[in-house]
Amino acid sequence: MSKKNLVITSITLTSIVLGLIISLGVLGPIPLTSIRPLGLFYALFMANRNITIEVFPLIVNPGNFWAASTEAITAILWDYRGLDTLFETSVFFFAIIGSIALFRFTEKEEHEIRKKTHENHASEGKYLGLSLITKTITKIILFTIIVVSAAIALHGQLTPGGGFQGGSAFAVAPLLAIAALSRFYLDDIGFKKNTMLLLRTMGLLIIALLAIIPVVAGIGSWQAYIMQNQPKEWAIIQLFPPKGLGVLLGSLVYYNIAELLAVGAGFTIIFILLSIPEEFYKKIIEKEGVEHG
């Protein structure tokens, strides 16, 4: 038996034996079926309904058990750790601002880069992008990536996912386009740097406004919450749709859409900037250094 086969056999055997051992309960107790009510408790808890009265009559304290979201992760994120997420978004905001500042080009310089890259490719007799097969399929895939990223963001209040994840998925589209179709294709379909900057600023503005609106509306009364997701029964300000409207509750939907815009457009800007050939932007930056220094 060769060495390779030995390794493969031993890995297979180990996994089978480990599976057997775990399922026989040797490594530790397997959760009993009697623990299931705990899962049920969490599920109902997240459903935001006062089912605690019906299912767990002993721990009833209506109003105290309340997760403010139909989905566990977002419940924790937006109503318990909302401010943390706000600062995460800020970090991302400043990171992108920094990158844009580093790649500072005037409109004229950008035009120059575009022209030079085109000339370069023409002089070497190369065409832009990969083969025709790859280009065609990439165009189809691009469309689906954008649709899927929108779906991830718009389902964020129900399932794991949300704006940042949707935006990250969205960012794959420009990256793929740059690899397979060249960055000029992005320009042609409207993924320009300044358009993306506008979209991103719009998303961040919506987030900031949504976060602050409950507080502004709550001036004069004491109970208002920054980044309020769902209406709180004890808060006077009931900003977002009240309970009973099903799954589209809370401000989370709007946050997710705005975050999709901000993150997706932010990553797109970075990829567009990084795809500028180094020889060109280095030249421009050097020229600037000579002029001013």
Add this chain to the structure above:
Amino acid sequence: MEVILAIAFYIGLALVVIGAISDLIGALGMLRFPNFYVRLHAATIGAIGGAVYPLIGVALMSPSLTSLGTYRWYLMGASLVTALFIAMAAPTGSHALARAAHRAKVVEVYPKVVDHLEEDGK
């Protein structure tokens, strides 16, 4: 109607089995084939035969799975769409890989019978 569903179920089952066999063949090919390009072929057997066929099989089986309720239609739709996209993306991916490897000359074509791409490039 039930007969049609039953036939679709068994065709689907057969497709899933074909998928499992293709995966096995693909895995064997990955281990046994001599060079990068032929191994890429084995990988694509795993992607098309081992993923697209079983997904279509699942789509054919799902209408019979009444225990899933309405979710069986979600299952069917998702399987079909995924199958379609794998069928488009997997060959494109291996095409791009093979082309890139050939153009960059990082992989020697050996054993070689004929290499038209190389002859064209000369």
